[in-house]
Structures are given as C-alpha cells and as structure tokens.
Amino acid sequence: MLTEILVTGMVIKGIRDINTSCNLDEEARQKYMKAFKRSAEAENALEKKREKLEKRLKNVIRKKEAIIEYTVPEFSEVYGVIQKVNIKNTNNTNNNLPILTISDIQEINNLNSMSISLTKGVSDMAALGELLLYGSGAMVKDSERYLSAARSQNRMANVACEQAKNMETVLDAIISRADRIANLLVGLNQLFTLSIEEAKRIISNNGTDVQQYNDYDKHVLMTCVNIAKAVADSIKIPVLDKNGKVAKEALCMIKTGEVYLSKLKELNQFL
Amino acid sequence: MQYIKVNERCNGCGLCFQLNMYIQENDDGNAEPIYGVAIKNVDKERVKKVVSSCPTKALLIENKQITTKKGHEGIREIIDDLNLWIEKQSVTMLDRGVFGPPDKEEVESLARSLSNECMYRGTRRQTSESKARSNAKECFERYCYSENAWRNVVRKVLVDYTVKHMKPYYTREDSNESAYYIYNISARKKLGETYEEIKNILPDNELTKEWQEFSCYPDKYIVQSVEDFNFWKGDVSVMSEVKGWLSDKSYYLSDLEVDGYSDGGFFSRKGTYWAFYGSGVDEFCTDLADAIMSLFKYDLEPEEKVNSLLKIYETQFKNELQKKAKELERLL
Numbered sequence A: 001m002l003t004e005i006l007v008t009g010m011v012i013k014g015i016r017d018i019n020t021s022c023n024l025d026e027e028a029r030q031k032y033m034k035a036f037k038r039s040a041e042a043e044n045a046l047e048k049k050r051e052k053l054e055k056r057l058k059n060v061i062r063k064k065e066a067i068i069e070y071t072v073p074e075f076s077e078v079y080g081v082i083q084k085v086n087i088k089n090t091n092n093t094n095n096n097l098p099i100l101t102i103s104d105i106q107e108i109n110n111l112n113s114m115s116i117s118l119t120k121g122v123s124d125m126a127a128l129g130e131l132l133l134y135g136s137g138a139m140v141k142d143s144e145r146y147l148s149a150a151r152s153q154n155r156m157a158n159v160a161c162e163q164a165k166n167m168e169t170v171l172d173a174i175i176s177r178a179d180r181i182a183n184l185l186v187g188l189n190q191l192f193t194l195s196i197e198e199a200k201r202i203i204s205n206n207g208t209d210v211q212q213y214n215d216y217d218k219h220v221l222m223t224c225v226n227i228a229k230a231v232a233d234s235i236k237i238p239v240l241d242k243n244g245k246v247a248k249e250a251l252c253m254i255k256t257g258e259v260y261l262s263k264l265k266e267l268n269q270f271l
Numbered sequence B: 001m002q003y004i005k006v007n008e009r010c011n012g013c014g015l016c017f018q019l020n021m022y023i024q025e026n027d028d029g030n031a032e033p034i035y036g037v038a039i040k041n042v043d044k045e046r047v048k049k050v051v052s053s054c055p056t057k058a059l060l061i062e063n064k065q066i067t068t069k070k071g072h073e074g075i076r077e078i079i080d081d082l083n084l085w086i087e088k089q090s091v092t093m094l095d096r097g098v099f100g101p102p103d104k105e106e107v108e109s110l111a112r113s114l115s116n117e118c119m120y121r122g123t124r125r126q127t128s129e130s131k132a133r134s135n136a137k138e139c140f141e142r143y144c145y146s147e148n149a150w151r152n153v154v155r156k157v158l159v160d161y162t163v164k165h166m167k168p169y170y171t172r173e174d175s176n177e178s179a180y181y182i183y184n185i186s187a188r189k190k191l192g193e194t195y196e197e198i199k200n201i202l203p204d205n206e207l208t209k210e211w212q213e214f215s216c217y218p219d220k221y222i223v224q225s226v227e228d229f230n231f232w233k234g235d236v237s238v239m240s241e242v243k244g245w246l247s248d249k250s251y252y253l254s255d256l257e258v259d260g261y262s263d264g265g266f267f268s269r270k271g272t273y274w275a276f277y278g279s280g281v282d283e284f285c286t287d288l289a290d291a292i293m294s295l296f297k298y299d300l301e302p303e304e305k306v307n308s309l310l311k312i313y314e315t316q317f318k319n320e321l322q323k324k325a326k327e328l329e330r331l332l
Helices: A002-085 A102-119 A124-133 A138-145 A157-206 A215-235 A248-270 B041-052 B071-088 B104-122 B129-145 B147-170 B181-201 B220-227 B235-245 B280-299 B302-331
Strands: B002-006 B023-025 B031-033 B059-063 B257-262 B271-276
Touching: A002 A157, A002 A215, A002 B147, A157 A215, A157 A248, A215 A248, B002 B031, B002 B041, B041 B059, B071 B181, B071 B302, B104 B129, B104 B147, B104 B280, B129 B147, B129 B257, B129 B271, B129 B280, B147 B220, B147 B235, B147 B280, B147 B302, B181 B302, B220 B302, B235 B280
Parallel strands: none
Antiparallel strands: B002 B059, B023 B031, B257 B271
C-alpha cells in the first residue's frame, strides 16, 4: 500500500516536472520568438527609414537639378538682356532685397555653366560631382555611413531595438532637414519662374533702351536678378557636412532662405 | 469631368505643387494627382496655365465621363458602371517562390555562430587524454548538435524571413507599408470619380462626402496566420524536419583528435591534453545551414500561406465596395 502510494506520488511528481519543464520550454520559446521578432521588426523599420532617407536626399538633388536644368537657362536668356539694359541698383527699390555684387554675379554664372554642362549630357557621376561642390552629393553616401543598424545576433533584443530607435531618430533629423531644403528650393523655383516670365514680358515690351523702363519695370528686373542670387545661395545649402553629420551652419542658410522666400511671396503682387 | 494626370516624365521640380488641392508630392518627390478630385470650373484656367508651363510636359488634363445622361437615368448608369468595375476587381496572387529563399550568407553566419562556443570550450586543456576527448564530445553535443543548441537559430531565420517578406501582408495600417494599400487607393479613386459625377448630375442629392471614404483591411485574427508563419507547421515539426537533414553525431566527431603531453614519468597519468575537431564542426554548421535553406525549398510554402489570406481579402474588399454601390440605390 505504502509502496503504491510512493510510486503514484513519484509518477505524479514526474508528470508535474515534465509538465513544468514543457511549460518552461514553451515560455522560453515564446520569449525567444518575441525577442527575435522585436529585433527583426526594429531592423526592418530601420531599413525602411534608410530607404526613405535615400529617397528624400535624392529628392533634394532632383529639386536642385530641376532648377539648374530648366529654370537657370531661362534666366540666362533674360539676364543677358538685363545686363544690356544696364539698370543700376538703387536703394529705394526694395531695401529688404540683397544687392548684387560681382561675386554674386560670378555665382550666377557658375550656375549657368553647370546647366550647360548638364545639358551637354555629362554623365550622372560628373553631374553629381558638380552638385557635391554645392554640398548635396555627399548626402547619398553619407546616408549609408549612418547605417549602424542592429546586426547583433539578438541576444540583447532590447539593446538592438534601442539602438535602432536611436538611429531612426538620427535619420529622421536628416530627413526633416532634407525636406526643409527641398521645400525652400521648390518655393524659390516657383517664384523664380514667375519672375522670369514677367521679366521676359517687360523686356519684350521695352527692348534694351533703359529710358523705356519705368520704376515698376526696373523693380521687376532687379527682383529677378536678386531671386537668382538667392537661388544660387540656396542650391549651395548642404544637408550633410563632409563627416556625414547634419550641417549646423546650413541651418542659418535655410532660415535666411525661408525668410527671404516669405518676403518674396508677400511681394509677389508686384510681379 | 476633368482630372489631372501625371506621367513618367515628371522630374520632381515642384513647380506644380502650388496646385495643392489637385496635386501632392509622393515619397520620391514626384508629383501625383490627388485621386478622385475633379478640377473645379473656377480653377480651370489656373490649372491649364500650370499644366502648360510644366518643363517636362509631364502634366495632362484628362477628360473622364461615365455618363452623358441626366437625372435618374444618369445615376442608373453610374451605379451600373460602378458595379461593373467592382466585378472586375481582383487581388493579385503570389507566384510560388516569389519571396525567394532566405539570405544564404546570413543563415550560414548564424549557423557558424554555434561553433564559436563549441570550439572555445571543447578545445580547453584537460589533464588527461580521455577527459579532453569526452569534454570535446560533450561540448559538441551541448553547443552544436543538440536541438537545444540550434533551434533558436532556426527560429531566428524563420522570424527574420517572416518580417522581411510577409510584413506587408499582416500590416493593417493605412500606409504604403501595407500590401492592401494599393487596393484602397484604387477604390478611393473610383469612388471619388463616381461621387464627382453624381454631384455634377444631381448637385442637391443627399450623398455626403463621407460616402467616398474607403478603408478595407483584413481583420487581425485573419492576418495572424501570416504573422505567425514561423509557427505554422508547429515548432516541433519544423525542428524534426531540420533534424532529419543532419548526419549522425559520430560522423561529425570522426575527425576528432587529441594532442598533448604527459607531466610526469612513465607511471604518471597527469598531463595537458586538448582536442581538435578537424572539419567536423564546420561541416555540421554547413549541414545545419543547408537544412534550414531546404526548409524553404521543400517544406514551407510562404506564398501559399499569403495567397489563402489574399483570397479572403478579395472577398472582403468586394463586399465593402458592393455596400457602397447599394447606398447609391437610395438616390433612385
């Protein structure tokens, strides 16, 4: 009897132990699966963020290319005539707009020569090289530099997730900067295009004789040139510096550009 | 009704973004029309000017009209057109093998990670030859050969594969991360065009703007089977499939050798001995990697799993659209 009770007890204990072991195994399995999934999701999210970053950086380059390929050649035609008209800068046209200097004119000429090289079918890499001088080409490579990504073997899924989140925050900052520059370029390009159209209309009415130009006409032509200068400055704004970090000094340039753009939009009624 | 269309020539210059009620910027920076929004009469001149000034001629104005009839006859035609469109809708099924196998290098790297611990511990110096040999065998068993050692490798590969390939099919957010997003966009476009047409024929009808809103994603319990793909055959079944591909333990240990030297004299049994696995451990890791790759080749059929889910979604999608069409009957 006692033996039977003992044996039964041992069997029950044995079954319980196996059951506990199975439960623990199951618990361990679920923990592992959750940890693996968390880590895999974090990697996946980071990969998606990286893809988005590349797209947004390329977007900035495309906005710059669009200005250089299409808008600048239009401006070049107009600028040639404006120079012949020989309108002098006067302080009472609009005090908030920058006055062009010789170096400004050189920069606009640089933009123009870049547009010529692009239209001559320079290879993508050469064109990118040109844009590198203006701070944008480094972006695509630098986005790859920023890929630390959780490649660990998932022993520390929490650490991997945390690292991925931190990296995503960094990439988000770069994306946000890139979008801000892209929006600035789009805004300037829109006004630049309007301004060129209006300048063309005025030039076709008045020719190259400066006497034919009233104050409004002169104002339009000068504004066109000043926008060109602002565009040339804005195209120089880099997203990332040489070390692949968000360029702090560019923030000042962006803010200046945005203030200028908002003022131009107010003045748009005069165009 | 007139709508803006953007073709592949768009270079993303952004000059047309000023038409922000009709055009938006997509992730690539290109212009895309806001689907289902017809150009209002008051905006037509402005839109024409922007379209004509597009530097790459990527913008077009498209005329679309479902019916030329007026009143209830026109509404009837619109409803029939919508029903016909719904009938034609289908969800694209996946071809077998479209996901491809997992990354072989990654699988091999994971499998090889088992060997590190085994090599480190199994080749530790022991005081006798027999101890060195038995330590090496025990370490191989514990850190490589036993199921406890490699099953997490298998699980990790399955989970990574599921997240990488099947996430769009269990993502239910209204974003382009989800595989169902394109179907929702297509439905919104059609419903938007239908709504504009109805408003044009019967301006004072009772159809509200909310009618054209559409969001259809599978229920969570339906996508669970895809999300848990790594569980689908059962953990035990998957592991036994892998085990079936591995050779006997003795095969991997057949190259095991012990080297060392004795400390004392002829009768001394003490010394320093260590084991070499030869190519056994590496071969085991390679076999394990091959076993995992073969799971995807012969046993698991992830595309089938997704297709069964897509079939359910297709029915759900059409049902939701048919509800929308039925609501239009009230106008008659």
